[in-house]
Structures are given as structure tokens and as C-alpha cells.
Amino acid sequence: MKAVLATSTFEQMKITSYEILNSAAKVVEDAEAQRFCEESMRDEEEMALWLEENIEPLTQIYLLREEADASASLARSPSIARRRAAWATNCD
């Protein structure tokens, strides 16, 4: 999930960078640079949108894997499972 956060942040930074470069290209009337910046900005916006649309499924997959890892850890360590069961019984 840290990678999703970092990638999303980086995509936003790139979009803003291309906006600034595009503005500069307009000032100096460099049509080729403008086209490049606009095309690159669209690519970055597509990636940012894909990330935004996939945050929920990515989070669900992450949580399912975390849960599976936690269950596997408990299965490998019966003493932890016994202590957890005893604790749960005492809390009833």
C-alpha cells in the first residue's frame, strides 16, 4: 500500500510538472514542446485515474493477504494460538 501511495503522489507530481512545462512552452511559443507536454500529461492522467479506480481492489487484496499471513503465522505457532484462545475465553 505504501507503493500505491508513493506512485499516486509521483503521478500527481508529474502531471503538475508537465502543466508547468506546457505553460513555459506556450510562453516561448514552442509548439513541439507543447504537444509533447500535453501528450505526456494525458498519459500521466490516465495512470493516475487507473490508480484511483483500483485503490479499493488493491486494498482488498492487501488485506486478504495480510489476513492469510496472520493465519499462517498462528498455524505455525500453536503456543500463540493457545494463548489467544485462552485470552478469548477469559474475555467472555
Ligand SMILES: [Fe+2]
Ligand atoms: Fe506515469
